[in-house]
Amino acid sequence: MNKYLDIAPEVQKALSENRPVVALESTIISHGMPYPQNVETALNVERIIREAGAVPATCAIIGGRLKAGLSEAEIEHLGKKGYDVPKASRRDLPVLVARGSDGATTVTTTMMIAAMAGIKVFATGGIGGVHRGAETTMDISADLEELGQTPVMVICAGAKSILDLGLTLEYLETKGVPVIGFGTEELPAFYTRHSGFGVDYRIDTPEELAAAFKAQRDMGYKGGMLVTNPIPEEYSMDKATIDAAIEKALGECRAQGIHGKQTTPFLLARIKDITGGDSLASNIQLVYNNARLAAKTATELCKL
Ligand code: PSU
Ligand code: MN
Secondary structure, three states: OOOOEEEOHHHHHHHHOOOOEEEEOOHHHHOOOOOOHHHHHHHHHHHHHHHOOOEEEEEEEEOOEEEEOOOHHHHHHHHHHHHHOOEEOHHHHHHHHHHOOOEEEOHHHHHHHHHHHOOOEEEOOOOOOEEOOHHHHOOEOHHHHHHHHOOOEEEEOEOOOOEOHHHHHHHHHHOOOOEEEEOOOEOOEOOEOOOOOEOOEEEOOHHHHHHHHHHHHHOOOOOOEEEEOOOOHHHOOOHHHHHHHHHHHHHHHHHOOOOHHHHHHHHHHHHHHHOOOHHHHHHHHHHHHHHHHHHHHHHHHHOO
């Protein structure tokens, strides 16, 4: 086992008994939502996964250790510290680990830790992608590279239109990442169920998701799989409202010269304020929805 990795005993036990485990990220806690809703959501997600018969493994860096599975106190710590916890992508791990620092894991680093621990399924809200204007900024999330090289299934609610969705799909195609729509032929756009872009394949059951992932593993692929799960209708936002909020937030982002790793957290926080908190309520619900699907899919995978 990797010498920097700590697998929580509950997670380790489940893995060794071939019981389902679902990985969860921590940037969504420290940078994706405000306190205390972030901690509340993270704990609810863990509960939802347990109720569905799987074991949650929230990932993070704590005191320089890569963690697969956190205590409630550790989740509370990350949620309270918020932006003061470094957002940790692939390029950040070496220095943070060597310094014994804390770090909030993004989709990228959560995939890395999940793969090291032997966890196959990971539930989150949204992934990073090709940012709008990437033709000149070259701001392309490391999440896309990781999906191309690390064997984990990532279940998300699609991608937000803070990103260039068309270019994000092109990039994933280049990297050989299958983009699956769960019960839909259309890529969901996070806060809404529709983006106007098609996915590669529609799959309607956790059984078939598990079978596709198993086939990918059996063929020896190094990369992962992206499952996009639309937000439930009752929690989805009005398209015109969310589009206007995103445009306003993007304008402020440009005007204030925000760039690099600050971009995504800045946009999420502004969108939340502009929508009077409505976007946060939707965000929370779509994460719960993804956690349920991940637990079911991980359960099916254990049978194969
Ligand atoms: N999208 C969300 N919420 C989030 C993120 C993205 O709706 O919290 C976080 C995830 O951790 C994702 C990261 O991996 O932002 C991507 O950041 P960047 O664009 O800097 O790669
Ligand atoms: Mn970026």
